[in-house]
Amino acid sequence: MSDTTARVRELNLYRQYFDLVAAGAKTIEVRVKYPHLADLAAGDVIRFRIKGTAETCPVEVKRVTEYQGFEALLDGEGPANVNPTATREQQLSNIRTIYPPEKEALGALAIEIELLAASPQKPD
Template sequence: MNFKKGLINLKMSLYHQPFAAIKAGTKKIEVRLADEKRSRLQVGDTIEFTDLDTSETICVKVLGLEKFATFKQLFAKYSGTIIGSPEDESIADLDRENQTIYSRAREMQYGALAIRIQIIK
């Protein structure tokens, strides 16, 4: 990624509900696989999220990055509205839902990444 500061460093797609939660300001951490694409992110970079339902975009600044060996470890630290989930959702439920997106094999290969974000106004 050879982007100049101030421009979009990474583009990612989101389902409508998490996109709306970022837009509303309640979702402050994006949860992703710590694969090659996301491992290049740095604090201060910008991400453009696209809503898969509406094609609307929103830009955020990366405020922090925290890597975990597993999503369960990430969910033990971060859960609820800060990651765009219901407050009462269990770690087991979060992990089970996440398995529909990322396989356990990929999780074991790359780990999990908590990306702390802030909307760029």
């Protein structure tokens, strides 16, 4: 018998990406395949937070797909799903600014997300 309770993860996002997620415009989150994300699966909940604030935005994980690197991920998922406000080249540059080559070498995760109904949440 398996446990079907959704796991909740908390992950930080920069404001510009948080706003896209909260608006429902960003449907693919890009992450490096760190060990703590290796078991991320459909049905899990991610509570995105802007670092240093109490603002959160919960999403449900619909799918997790692993890629060798960021270029393959953008080609496979479509840049508009990752960030509809930037070109593929801009996104690749931005992602590589966040994650240097040694991090990209761990593998790239495309996390398909869907905004949950009670989103986003700002503190009173």
